[in-house]
Amino acid sequence: MTSVKEFVVEREPTADDLGAGRFAFTDDYSVFDWGKMPDPIPGKGASLCTMGADNFELLEEAGVPTHYRGVGPDAEPLSALEEPPRELAIELATVPDLPFVDGAYDYDAFHGEAREAAGSVVPLEIVFRNTVPVGSSLRSRAAPSDVGLDLEDWPAEVVELPEPVVEFSTKYEEQDRYLDADEADRIAGAASLSELKSVAREVNDLVTERAAEAGFVHEDGKIECVYADGEVRVADVVGTFDENRFAYDGQEVSKEVVRQHYKRIAPEWVDAVSDAKARAGEEGVADWRPLCAVEPPALDPDVIERVADMYAAGTNAYTGTDWFDAPAVGDAVDAVRDL
Template structure:
C-alpha cells in the first residue's frame, strides 16, 4: 500500500474512511512492474495484473482460513479486489497514538526464509550496512542459504526509498505498545508459515516476503496489501526466480540500472530523471508466460492455458543465458 507513484496497483476510493469508521477501497492490479524504487517502468507485462490479483484473492482465503484477519472483502474479476480502507498515516497527528484506530501502519514487516541471489541482505552485508548479528545470523551467509529460523526485519513505507529500521524504531513509528508489537511479529510469523507451507505443497520456494497492516477501529491488527504475490514475495521454482528479479537482473546486467539513490541524493526532480530503457520484446513475452504460469500453479486454476512452470522457468533461464 505504497503511494500510487511507486505502486503497480491503482487505488480507487469507494467510501472514504473516517476516525470512527473504516472505508471501502478497490485495488486494480495493473500489468506494470517496478524496480529500483523508480516507480512504474515503461513496459507492461500482459496478464501480470490479473495473474497477481487472483493470487492475492487466493492467499487471503488461505490466511483467513488460518484465523488471520485481513482487509480483503471480495474479488471483482478479473483484476480487482475490494478491501477495507483505512486512513493513511499522514492524515493523522504525528507521532501515531496508541489510542488512535483505523489507520494504516507506516511500516512493512519483512520475513526471510532463504537468502538467494538478489536478496538485499547480501548487498547490505557486503557494504557494511549491517552485520550478521543485526539480522540474527551467526556468520555471513552463502548465496542461497536456507535459514534455520525466519529472519524478521522492519522497514518504512512512506519514504521515497524505504529504509530498514530497528525493531524499537518500528514500534515507535507505528505507535504500538509492547503487546501490540509482539502481536505484529506473531501474526507475521503465522502469515509466513501459511504462505511457505502452500509454496511447499505446489513445488515452490517462498524465500522471503513482506506484510503490511492496518490498525482497526476496535484496536486489532488487520493484514493488508497483497501478501504472497510476486510483487510482495520472492518465489522460486527449481532455483529460478518467478517474478521481477529477472527484470531487475536484466537492467543490472546490461548497464541500464536506474541510480535512484544518487538521483534522490543529488536532489534531481523526478520529471528530470532519465527514462528507463525498454525491455527487449522477448523478455516481455517470457515474463507474461511466467506470471500466468505462476498464478495457475499457485491457485490451481487453469485460466489461460499457460505453459507449466517448469517450461516457463526454463524459458527464463534460456533467455538469461543468451
C-alpha cells in the first residue's frame, strides 16, 4: 500500500512471468513525504486514475513500453467507460526488499533478488524538468548556470529551461536523495541509465504536448520503471497532478498548490518535518517520522472543495472529456490562486 493508492493482486509475479493486478486509487494525498494526510480530497483518486490511463494509452500509441493493461477489473480501454475509473490494471513486477543495515541501504541484496525475477522495479525515480517553479527542489541543489541559464540567482518566478533536465533520485529510501550519474547507475542495476533517460524524455515530450493542447504548461514530473525482458517499461502512474507539475494561466495546477498552502498555514510543521529528516540522517536511522513532534493540521473545508474542483476540472481539460461535474478549468484555477 502507498499513501494514495492500494494494490489489488490478481496473480503474483514469479521467476518466469510477470504478475497481474490493479492500482486502486484513494482520495488520500501526501505532501513532504508525510504519508496519509488528515483530509481526503473528494474525487482525487478518480482524477489521478483517469489522467494516468489517458497518458498510458497515449504512450501505447507512440510505441513506448509500459506496464498498463487497461482500467477497472476487466482491464478495459478508457474509451469503454462512461464514469471515471478508480482502478488501473497493470502488470506486476517483483519489488525486492531493500535492507537497511548499519546506516546504509543494501542495493546489492536488492539486485540479487531482482536477478531471480522475470521483471523487477527499478529503484529510481527519473525526474524531468522543463521549467523551474518557485517550489522546485532544483533551486536548492544547483545554480542557474548549472542548467544553462544566464542568471546569477534564481528569480522569484518560474524560469523556463533552454533544454529539459533529467535527474535521478532514490525510490525506496525513507528520504529521497538526488544522485550523481555514478551512483544512479549503480542503483539502477540491470537497467541502462541511458535507456531510462531516453524513456523519460519520450514521456516528457508526450505529456508536454498533451498539456499544451489543453492550455497547460507542463513544468516538471517523474516516471518510475520496471525492467523486464531486457527492456525498460514505464510503470506506476504517469502525468497526473500528483506526479507532475502543471500551470494554467500562470497558476500552479497540481499537488504543489496544497504543498505551498501548508507552508503558509503550518510553517511549524513543515520546519519540524525538515528537522526530523536531518536528525534521521545524522543518527543513521531510516524512518524519520517518529522524530517529528508536530502533526499536520487538517485543511479548511473550503480549501478541500476548491482543491477537489481543481483536480476534477483539470482532468476534464487535460483529457478533453467531461468525466467530472466540475467548474470550467479557468474558474477552478482562479479559485485556488489565493491558497
